[in-house]
Amino acid sequence: GSGDRALQEAGRVALERLTSDLRLAGYGMDPGMAFDFGAAASPMDRAILQPGVSTVPFGGFQCANPVTCRDHVDQPDELVFNSRDPNFGKLVVTAPNPPSASQLVLQGPLNTPLLAGQILQVVCYSGNLYWAYVTVEKQVDATTSPTVTVPLLAATGGGSDFGAQNAFLTADGCFAGEVRAFKIDRHRYFIETYAPDGALVPWGTAGARPYLMLDQGLRDATGAAIHSVVAQDVEDLQVAYVFPLAPAGTQVRGATLGTQLQNVALGIDLAPATIPAIPLYSTASRDVARTTGHPSNVRAVRVAVVVRQPQGDLSISEPDLPAVFNRDVIAREANRRRAVFQTAVSIPNLESRGPIFPTYGQAGVASDAPLNHGGG
Numbered sequence: 001g002s003g004d005r006a007l008q009e010a011g012r013v014a015l016e017r018l019t020s021d022l023r024l025a026g027y028g029m030d031p032g033m034a035f036d037f038g039a040a041a042s043p044m045d046r047a048i049l050q051p052g053v054s055t056v057p058f059g060g061f062q063c064a065n066p067v068t069c070r071d072h073v074d075q076p077d078e079l080v081f082n083s084r085d086p087n088f089g090k091l092v093v094t095a096p097n098p099p100s101a102s103q104l105v106l107q108g109p110l111n112t113p114l115l116a117g118q119i120l121q122v123v124c125y126s127g128n129l130y131w132a133y134v135t136v137e138k139q140v141d142a143t144t145s146p147t148v149t150v151p152l153l154a155a156t157g158g159g160s161d162f163g164a165q166n167a168f169l170t171a172d173g174c175f176a177g178e179v180r181a182f183k184i185d186r187h188r189y190f191i192e193t194y195a196p197d198g199a200l201v202p203w204g205t206a207g208a209r210p211y212l213m214l215d216q217g218l219r220d221a222t223g224a225a226i227h228s229v230v231a232q233d234v235e236d237l238q239v240a241y242v243f244p245l246a247p248a249g250t251q252v253r254g255a256t257l258g259t260q261l262q263n264v265a266l267g268i269d270l271a272p273a274t275i276p277a278i279p280l281y282s283t284a285s286r287d288v289a290r291t292t293g294h295p296s297n298v299r300a301v302r303v304a305v306v307v308r309q310p311q312g313d314l315s316i317s318e319p320d321l322p323a324v325f326n327r328d329v330i331a332r333e334a335n336r337r338r339a340v341f342q343t344a345v346s347i348p349n350l351e352s353r354g355p356i357f358p359t360y361g362q363a364g365v366a367s368d369a370p371l372n373h374g375g376g
Contacts, residue, residue, distance in 0.1 A: 006233070006309065007310075011305060021187050023348075032294065034298070036058070036081065037067045038063030038065065041271060042058055043278050043295075067261050071254055076203060076236045079189040079190075084185070102151065104181060105148070109144045110140065113142050114139065115218040117219050118184075121182045122175070123180050125174075125180070134169070139220070186217045188215040195208045196208075196209075210233060211231070235307065236321060240325050250293075254325060254326055255302065258326060261326075266293065270295070274288050274291075300344050307341060312335040316335050320332060322340055
């Protein structure tokens, strides 16, 4: 009974955390950046590019081969997505000017630290109504000071992250007016397995304990990556994606037994052949561009976790990890009861037809009125 209760609790915690974060996917940012399947051509819509650069590679977490690095038929999947934090919005006090484009000066106080690796979306509220994504270089401690200086990674013209775009903060006149900075939260859910002595070991190692983990791309004050435990004894994570406007028979991808998702038209298509290849905010809701397998066309995600009892029980003989979605049965150590917990999560923010400019402006300023998209 104790083992069953622990199993049920771990499954509940895992799905609650996953689904609560997943519902926000794509909120307040370019829809093409909601899901990260590895390095891809720039899916930016309202986000501007760096001077002289026609595209900014996108993909914030290490990924050897796009799409296949996230989906597997013989081991756990990874689920990686992004959203804007609806609770963080800071006025940029001083307009960035060379050479100060390497930092932002925000209005204080700062109630919680900004960690190294944190992505900020810098939005100008006048002129072209542009935004740019920048990256915090090192930790900024919480403070009650009326101003907070945030160091930024140098502009590099792209790379494996969002691409530090701080050069744009001096390139367009709109950033000299009212400007706000927002947090972009990154979520990478995955499985890690630890031996009894605490050493990280390969998935499926006998005698080791698996955990559902969360990596947000952040580093602590020492520069070490921060990996957080979400739930213990989660042996597997499997994910499938729903494209309701895709051709009949292809709406659910990643759920066909034995078929790994690929970077192809009928899989996750990072470079669709349609024109425009990637849907923009201005693209009609039933346009052909919205029928492809591009990540911006995901409208729901099916998530499943396999949880085991924490302790072995000789009265139980269940030696297999049950099949889930496109992963077949895998032999495992016996004497542990296992259960599959799964759900489907709607992704409403990717339906947005206009940029989300929160109504954070100064009271009585006329330019704030047309920016009331606010996510509603």
